[in-house]
């Protein structure tokens with residue numbers, strides 16, 4: 312059975328916030344709300360390292376990583392368990408979703424989620440531009456909302472918008488139940504961690520630390536390390552082949568996920 316998951320390579324992430332912004336655009340997320348936040352692991356403030364600066368000929372030990380954080384799509388999701396009206400549920404493909412018609416705004420799920428992944432529409436949601444740019448209906452006042460892994464895109468065989476638009480290729484999406492999928496190979500071959508593993512939520516989102524994973528080429532899912540030729544040369548030839556037509560980053564015919 313399909314079980315969608317995401318790998319985020321913290322060695323690749325440059326903290327550009329593109330995933331956070333593209334998520335808002337794609338999902339019509341209201342002003343003041345974020346489904347996807349890029350946190351800083353380091354000092355006390357965003358974009359601030361911990362440690363000491365080099366002084367008096369010493370090398371210093373500054374350290375900082377970015378941690379993009381959204382709904383982790385937990386297999387053992389506490390938000391699903393506490394919802395008194397079954398508005399929060401897990402799809403057969405592992406994506407945790409909310410039925411906004413059922414949601415009564417009790418916010419039990421927000422209290423239960425250890426990742427602070429959910430937001431509540433206290434007021435009538437405000438959108439800029441008014442209609443948003445994604446094909447996702449806005450949610451009303453008084454409901455909880457969160458990341459859906461862009462299920463509207465996944466259902467069309469496309470990757471989530473944050474995965475497609477990450478300029479550092481730090482996000483990999485696919486079927487965790489398929490051992491040959493790219494996302495499964497990343498989990499198997501790299502030092503991946505789940506956030507707050509001790510909570511027993513078993514997230515479907517994994518973080519890579521300590522070793523930068525190979526990037527993928529612009530026009531396919533091949534990894535750079537699997538290519539005979541320089542990927543930049545391949546991009547040029549793809550441009551030529553397409554003429555004036557834009558080349559999609561994620562082919563429409565590719566099954567949900569990048570593999």
Ligand code: SF4
Pocket residue numbers: 323324325326327328329330331349377379476477478479480481482
């Ligand atoms: S778009 Fe990619 S590089 Fe930029 S913050 Fe998000 S994960 Fe990091």
Ligand code: SF4
Pocket residue numbers: 381382383384385388389390391407423424425426427428429457512
């Ligand atoms: S991250 Fe939070 S909202 Fe998402 S499935 Fe886990 S408990 Fe639920």
